Amino acid sequence: MRALTVLFMATAIFAATACGSSNENSEPAAGSPASTPGPQLSAEEYFDRLKAAFERLEQAVAASANPGGQIRSPEQILPAIQDATTGLEVAIQPFIADVRSLNPSDAIAGAHRDFVAALEKDSDDISALAAEVRAADSLTEATNAFGARKSALVKSRAPCEALQQIAQQEGVSVDLPCEE
Numbered sequence: 001m002r003a004l005t006v007l008f009m010a011t012a013i014f015a016a017t018a019c020g021s022s023n024e025n026s027e028p029a030a031g032s033p034a035s036t037p038g039p040q041l042s043a044e045e046y047f048d049r050l051k052a053a054f055e056r057l058e059q060a061v062a063a064s065a066n067p068g069g070q071i072r073s074p075e076q077i078l079p080a081i082q083d084a085t086t087g088l089e090v091a092i093q094p095f096i097a098d099v100r101s102l103n104p105s106d107a108i109a110g111a112h113r114d115f116v117a118a119l120e121k122d123s124d125d126i127s128a129l130a131a132e133v134r135a136a137d138s139l140t141e142a143t144n145a146f147g148a149r150k151s152a153l154v155k156s157r158a159p160c161e162a163l164q165q166i167a168q169q170e171g172v173s174v175d176l177p178c179e180e
Contacts, residue, residue, distance in 0.1 A: 038103055043170035046104045046112075050163070051174050053098035060091035078139050089130035092123045108166055115159035122156045 041049065064087020071080055096119045104112045132145035160178035167174045 038101075040103050040105055043105060043108060043167065043172050046102055046108055047163075047167050047172045047174040047176075049102055050099065051176065053095055053102075054177055056098065057091055057095040060094070061088050064088070064091065074139075078136065078142055081139075081142050082134050082136070085126075085130040085133040089123075089126050092119070092126055096120060096123060107170065108163070111159060111162045111166055115156060115163055118156040118159045122154070125155070 061084075064083065071077055096116065099112075099119060100116050102112065129145060132148075133142045136142040136145060157178055160176055164174070164176045164178055167176070
């Protein structure tokens with residue numbers, strides 16, 4: 001049973017790693033993201049809003065991960081993994097919309113576009129993974145789907161790291177969850 005718990009925890013961690021760390025003091029954005037970017041943001045405003053978008057993503061993923069509580073039997077593991085991957089698939093779309101709605105300064109714009117493009121590719125990988133996991137009839141099939149889709153969530157890592165470097169160059173103190 002302990003091995004099954006560890007396997008589920010690893011799956012939950014995979015889902016949460018796209019999100020970064022939580023900050024309970026963060027405030028959600030007012031309203032939904034606009035389809036066209038608003039006024040150009042300063043570097044500090046941009047990174048504050050980007051960090052807040054990551055935090056909303058983390059909260060959405062956490063809310064979808066095993067909402068029923070503890071897993072009490074091996075039969076509950078596969079449905080929990082299926083729910084967690086579906087939760088990540090659903091949560092990534094509003095995150096991408098949040099990020100896309102940001103209007104960065106010219107110094108950040110190229111890296112921002114690269115990040116959005118990479119997120120969209122990651123989203124495609126996540127959707128494919130979620131579909132495979134939902135179709136799995138066994139825990140082995142679900143685990144194999146994760147093994148075959150190791151590239152999910154890695155395309156956005158380098159563009160995220162580029163944004164982190166720009167933040168440092170601009171003197172903005174932010175810790176983006178690029179490695180997670």
